[in-house]
Amino acid sequence: MTRALLVALSLLFVTGPAAAQGLRARETAEVGPKGSYSVGVFNPLRYALSDGFELQAHPLLFFVSPNLLARVGHGSLAGFRLAGEYGVSIPTPAMRLSQGFLFPTWDKSDRQVGWFLVPRAGLVASRAARASDVLTLRLEGAAGIPLTRNDATAFESVAPLNVLFAPVLTGWRARIGAVYDASLSPSWRLRGYADLWLHGRQPSLFTVDAGLGLDFAVGESSRVSFGAMWWNADEHEIDPATHEPVRSNLFVPTLDFIWAG
């Protein structure tokens, strides 16, 4: 059984069921072409309204945390293709829905989870490397603009949660990241990535992540993506022997099916 599985996987690796063109790198500065789209369970819905202009939203979150991002191609510079990302989200409904769990209920006072507007802007730069590998660099920032009084405080606990809510709970978040997306075969791509997240104090000012992922072609343009990710952050963990603070490490698998066309 194991042998049969290995043979099957090997065949997929060499040839694969995907189109002859092979899988393309993702999360790059490429925008469009018109009519192209992709959506995953966790990856956002992305649709190109024209060549060089895409709209992106997270469908899972859209109705509890309205969000929209425009991706605009900005041409090329020094061998890099450039794209700008300009978005906004309103996370307050999701935060209020999670009162009693992630946030306090505050049913005996007028304390509240405030309304926020979170604008976000980023610059993505990609260049080809080797035959069909792509190096992508990313710089982005987001800020939480309070529209009403807010009493919710930073989680300071689990790194992905901390980073997700950093703009509203610490005021801001910035990201410097790099992805190297390599073609292994027409059906398989290997991605390595790393990010430095900067944010308001919770309790330190930075979080680091890095990961590896494999994308496997399914059909013409879709793919299954899986891998593992490491997070390193100050989450108030302490050494039990000395009670001195230590940074926390967190390893999580990543998995998604991305449908594209």
Add this chain to the structure above:
Amino acid sequence: MRHLLGSLALLVTFSACEPLFTNWDELEEFPILVKDGAVAPAAPEPLRLKVMTWNVKYGAGRIDFWFDLWGDRTEMSLAEVEGNMEGLYRLINEVQPDVLVTNEIEINSKRSAYFNMVKGILENTDLRWAAYTPVWQSKFVPTEGLGRVDMGNCIFSRYPIVKNERHAQVDRTDQDPATRSFYLHRAVGRAVVEVGGKRLAVFAVHTEAYDQDKTNSRQQKHILDLVRAEPLPFLLGGDLNALPPTSIKFDDFPDEAAESIGTDFEQPPYTLTDLQPFYDELLPAITLERYGTTVEQQSRYYTHSVIGEETIGLDGKPGFWNRTLDYLFIEAPDAWGATDVLQRPGDGAGLAGPDGIASKPMDLSDHCPTVGIWEINR
């Protein structure tokens, strides 16, 4: 951003390194913290130790938290915690105990601004060794935004602590698995204190408060089993969340918020017979004879009130101590010298100077300290 969402979705089922919540083995040894430059004082002759037990309510003083149903606070500022801790230090320094048993002490919780209360007490009192054992340790409690919690019992001593053990107690069975995982896992802390050449055992206990399945009774039986097997002279101290067997007042307490009925924080009925074996087999700091037979007599030894004096209770009166939950027990042939419950300024005369304490315990915690002189005769 897609990494973020993917990570969050998978975090609950697949995470590594620091766990989201902690479970412990039946018996585990824990580190001992020592104040810098600590030197063991000479052992008194005859061997007499001033001992005290105090549930310090995670340094919250009289701030009403959400689960008390009198307020809705979920966390404190660092300034609030530091202010409350100053009051605890002051009272401890007035009493100058040789051994202090604390319950609900936190070393790294979001609600108490991550203040390390064990280190705080070591640095601000004459206590030099600390044996902390956690009972609630979670990276993130997803209830009311509690976040990180690290709360436990701690035994402090002016004399060297040479062993610190955590004896796990049974968990509640009346909760769903998810709630149980993130909930407290009660334990008995056992420290071995070396005074001169003599070794003494100190047990720190804090049994369940909100169980509807008699977990508290089972935990008390476990404590009895532990002390029955103890070969060293021992002190047992802590909040047993149970009333003395002859208590006249055992229900309808004025600090039980009506809204608590039917919630996870409803006070279960007290079973008066629960503590009878402790009184039969051990020596209480406050005997049943001294506790008395009337509410008026017994109220002098009450140690707990959910609400402070600033809050008007269901009886229309400002909050004040209304039941006894905290105890000190030893075993014959050891004996008690002077003992007292420090309810108000002036209490503890002879134990905390000739005029007793100047501090006002009602403002410092929802429990007041019980103190006594442990005369070790073995």
